[in-house]
Amino acid sequence: MEPDLFTAAAEDRQLKDPSSSPLAVRMRPRTLDEVVGQQHLLKPGAPLRRLVGEGSGGPAGPSSVILWGPPGIGKTTLAYVVSLATQKRFVELSAITAGVKEVRAVIDGARRASGGYGKDTVLFLDEIHRFSKAQQDSLLPAVENRWVTLIAATTENPYFSIISPLLSRSLLLTLESLTDDDLRALLHRALAEERGLGGAVTLAGDAEAHLLRIAGGDARRALTALEAAAGAAISKGEGEITLETVEETVDRAAVKYDRDGDQHYDVASALIKSIRGSDVDAALHYLARMIEAGEDPRFIARRLMISASEDIGLADPTALPTAVAAAQAVAMIGFPEAALTLGHATIALALAPKSNAATNAIFAAQADVRKGLAGPVPAHLRDGHYQGAAKLGHAQGYVYPHDVPGAIAAQQYAPDAVHGRHYYEPTRYGAEARYADVVEKVRGRLRGDGPPEARP
Incomplete structure (x- = not known):
């Protein structure tokens, strides 16, 4: 019995009729030198080179590899x-549909193939983060005994989603998003090579730019869209793929947006100003334009975090944690699902009460410092934890706030140069109304006004 009849049959069909396979499959690299992007892992002596035995005297390498990166x-x-370079069987499973039974069947098959045919196996397990702890535990014997070379892929942080015993036995490789230059090189290769489109059509410049935008760093998406557009152009007897053809085939209008030009900043500015103006629908429109243009989701998330402090502040103290949580989620899941998280955060920020009091406060304090209004720290606030501090008067007379009623001691904290200056002027919007009530009472207590019995 052959060790991998299904894989062998599939490869035989592709050799006999390559056009029967999708373009993304036909253009799949056959060597590490054909891989686009990931140069930090592909240069001489880098982890992937060592994994296939280049420069190390043999292909021993690790028995388990975890590839972490966006889709x-x-x-x-x-x-x-890796399986081609090491001449090993390649078996692919998805954690979405496979379970322990399927994993054990592959492992049993790998042991038979190794013992009976001398053919080792690469087991590629996609979306390993979807496996439970027990399911991941089932992989450990195969990894420890080198029955398979496990290559697992995840779009989520492996330190959170993969069990420690498996993580400690694996080489963790972090993959980077593909750049436009990477995708451009891949499109040109697909247009020219015989296994691709073989020069049957050319690609107009604006059509190429649109393909890069809608790909969003995803090579599979770029090649799938190119194949559909090429098929449409050829069916119409056209030798060039135009922007109109691309738009028709991918059912998406070209977004007027240049990630490196004025439109990039104009649309980003409009997003933030719409949030500031509480126009949730306009904010979602500009967010959608950025997403459809292939904007880096991390850039959008950073803008939302800034907006949460700049335009909302203490009027809604949950705004910043919401924006930060969105940024963390975006980093872990990537597009297309990250659009949901960004939309969630944008709606929350747009509908939150607004205040720029925190922004004005820090700007005003910074302005005074730049003017030279600093001055020495009051003696009673200086460090007193060293020999001789008392002789210098440092920390002498300091009143520990927890020792007084209300935990607010009437003493000077700011240097003389800015003593009595008020930077924070709260609004009466949202939750900041409470701070407006508190701040005047606290300032009075610090001056020694009013009864000290209770904290406001």
């Missing part, structure tokens, strides 16, 4: 290339 950047491709 569509070549995790499956790298696993396939």
